[in-house]
Amino acid sequence: MSKHGRVLVAMSGGVDSSVTALMLHEQGYEVIGVTMKTWDYAANGTGKRVTGCCDLDSINDAREMAVSRGFHHMIIDIREEFGSAIIGNFTSEYMAGRTPNPCVLCNTFIKWEALLKRADMLDCELIATGHYAKVREEGGRYVVSKGMDPGKDQSYVLWGLEQENLARTRFPIGGFRKSEIRAMAVDSGFPELAQKSESYEICFIQKVPELRGEMETVTKIRYKDKGTPATISMDDEHVRVDFHAKVKGIAPGQSAVFYDGDDVVGGGFIDREPARP
Numbered sequence: 327m328s329k330h331g332r333v334l335v336a337m338s339g340g341v342d343s344s345v346t347a348l349m350l351h352e353q354g355y356e357v358i359g360v361t362m363k364t365w366d367y368a369a370n371g372t373g374k375r376v377t378g379c380c381d382l383d384s385i386n387d388a389r390e391m392a393v394s395r396g397f398h399h400m401i402i403d404i405r406e407e408f409g410s411a412i413i414g415n416f417t418s419e420y421m422a423g424r425t426p427n428p429c430v431l432c433n434t435f436i437k438w439e440a441l442l443k444r445a446d447m448l449d450c451e452l453i454a455t456g457h458y459a460k461v462r463e464e465g466g467r468y469v470v471s472k473g474m475d476p477g478k479d480q481s482y483v484l485w486g487l488e489q490e491n492l493a494r495t496r497f498p499i500g501g502f503r504k505s506e507i508r509a510m511a512v513d514s515g516f517p518e519l520a521q522k523s524e525s526y527e528i529c530f531i532q533k534v535p536e537l538r539g540e541m542e543t544v545t546k547i548r549y550k551d552k553g554t555p556a557t558i559s560m561d562d563e564h565v566r567v568d569f570h571a572k573v574k575g576i577a578p579g580q581s582a583v584f585y586d587g588d589d590v591v592g593g594g595f596i597d598r599e600p601a602r603p
Contacts (some may be wrong), residue, residue: 329354339384359399460500461560468492485593543584
């Protein structure tokens, strides 16, 4: 019997998700690793990925690490859902002259749903991922905040997670820097993990919760954007963003994410060009 219960950990085969699983295992959780197969690399002309996750080598890396530490690992095939929902959206958005963000859609509508479904089937109270972010409960709500490492913070791509999903989600590496995570991999006996290239994962929702009137925020219009002070206001269907300084590169189809300090207060998809002076 585990000390803390059972947790389903999304494992891409990279260093971040692998150390996430190791940390939870060492803390006394019963870890079940799961790797999601989203794309058939061999059938589409390549056996290896350039970025991303879950090619055959990465799947094997995740499984071997899990087996070496004595916890279960499984693979789930979500290629059909991924192809119809994510690739279809990617194509249609480009044809409409917008800038698609397929990973945002994938993590909320495909990956998070798949994780929670398997967690319920396996009696896992929690799910965990290797995102550099934090989540806490405050005033009866769950709040996503920036990760400690400013160069790796992934709170931008987590703006869409619903409250019921956040209640069951843990981000164990959010309080660490990337260099510390790589060192943990080496100290745990997996030096090859510390040298692996990055994988990129993100997630999403559709509204700004409980927003009334106007609010002062720092708004980011892309993942690596430093953010710009802005006033946001909401009507029945849209959020208006009035930046306090000129912002370049606003692209319909990307996400605008709103921060109060380090906390994510909401976000939305950019659906129109900025007003011209």
